[in-house]
Amino acid sequence: MEPLASKLRPKSLNEVLGQTHLIGEGKLLTSMVKSGTLMNMIFYGPPGIGKTTVARLLADLTERKFISLNASTDSLKDVKNALDELNMFMGQKGLLLYIDEIHLFNRRNQQVLLDYMESGRIILVGSTTENPHFAVFKALISRAIVVEFKPLEFEDVMNGILRALEYYKEEHDITDIHITKESLQFIASLANGDMRKALNNLELILMANDKVNQNVMEISQSDVEMILQRKIINFDMDGDYHYDLLSAFQKSIRGSDENASLLYLAMLLKGGDLISVNRRLLVIAAEDIGLANPQAIAIVKACTDAALTLGLPEARIPLAQAVILLATSPKSNSVITAVDSAMNIIDSTSVLELPAHLRDGHYEGAKSLGRMQKYVYPHGFKNNYVKQNYMPKGLERKIFYKPGTNKYEEATKLYWKNIKED
Known part of the structure; x- marks a missing residue:
């Protein structure tokens, strides 16, 4: 039987929960689909957040054949067999080869992939839960862009659960499912941003409960605790x-x-x-x-x-x-105090005039405008410091950062006091 998580796979990029930094008008993946041009990519992020689903959607939306392998179970022979099928896809715009857990492939397997990537015969999308800059060979990383997927927000997981309940009711001809808000929130929080885990747990709970009558399913808090073998902590995740x-x-x-x-x-x-x-x-x-x-x-x-x-x-x-x-650890709030002080100045000042000697002077005509003409390069002086103004007009003596009374900041303060007053 097909799992609920599989049945609810998004059919379009707009249905993908979370990942708003990648999907949407002007965002990386949406822009690729619009242009019809995909790049070799490494999807990096925790499990259950849609990496495989997005890869499949990219293939469908750009009319490419989608082949999926898993580096933990598939061998070099499986890779070669998949790549040898390229000639069979003449009616499509190419092949998107998706390799899950790509960091588990050895150097030899990854070298085979490089040969095909460089020839332009495939689009490779690898996925990994490990930091690819450490776990994937540099030669492969240099030929792909790393796309980081973020853990889903609590609200995203809750929305996915509510969508799943509606789907389950329709599929099983159920009028209503009575389950407490606290139980649903617990299922969502227990998933820690992993939608697949949340839907799998929800499906276990639903399958373990029969309809009280023909049209209604009753699920108590104790039912949820028994299936998940965890006691629900009674606090409101939204409250x-x-x-x-x-x-x-x-x-x-x-x-x-x-x-x-x-x-x-x-x-x-x-x-x-x-x-x-x-x-x-x-x-x-x-x-x-x-x-x-x-x-x-x-x-x-x-x-x-x-x-x-x-x-x-x-x-x-x-x-x-x-x-x-x-x-x-010793404590200091000097950082947040400093940046908030600077932010307050921005909010209360309509225009800040940048000093002319700090403006960009690397273009024709900059000299005639006085750009960067009086700038003094600090690295040409003792201790890499020379006194000059860096503040906008009217803020020349403004101080945002006030060192805290701790060993590190007091040492830094003394260091600069000795240099600046020398």
Whole structure:
């Protein structure tokens, strides 16, 4: 029997949930389809967000034959067999070869692909959940563009679930399906941006429940908990409690209480909310720790990337590492204070006149306009610094950044004080 997730595959790019940075008027993939010209691409992103579906749509919309292989199971022979079929597709505009988990192909397999790519006989679209700049051979990366797919927003997954319920009712001639909003939100949050996982879980729940009468299906919260073998945390993913919990999480880290921070992390993860946790940790690293521990954001990014790759329950380990690091780090809000101060100036000033010596002078006629004529190149001076004005007219003495009272920022402040007052 065909799975529900397969039945609900989008039939057009407009039906693809999320990925608005790639799909839409003027966006990369939509523009390719409009022009009828595809490039070799590596799709990079977590599972269940539409990479295979989009590849299939690109082939259909540009009238190309679509052949799909999986690098974890298919061999070099399978690749060659697929490529040898090229001559059979004379009635179409070519072949789009899609290879899932392309990072698992060895160098020899990838070299075979390169020969066909360079001849222009195929369009290769590979997909990977690993960072292709590290996991895929550089020779292949240099001949393709990396297209990053983002995890689906919670709202995207909820919309997909609601669409699936309507489809299921129509397919099975059901008037209504009674299931609580909290249950649907739990299914969505448990998926962590993976639509296929959400639809598979929903289908398990639907298949396990019979209609109470000819036209209505009743699904209780306990039914959902029994099938998913997880207790539903009673907070509203759209409502106040969810955001209150995230707020308490950030304030506890800002307040350097690692134990409270870990408790709120556990509560969020029990609700299956991996995406919000990752985003909040990255914000905290810049907003609350900032330059007091400049390496924190790099470490947190590595931890959150690891969490998305691992998924729950293992994701709890790198996320706990990030939480403890941030909670126990020295704190500084100098970064957010500085940028917000600059943003406020923009909002309150109608026109900012850029200094003439900072404007572009690399074009004919720039000299006569005074562009870049008095610019002084700092690298020609001691300590790579020379005093000159960089601010727009009227803001020459304006200060946005005020160093925090921590070891790193105080050392930086002393360094520049010695140089600028020398």
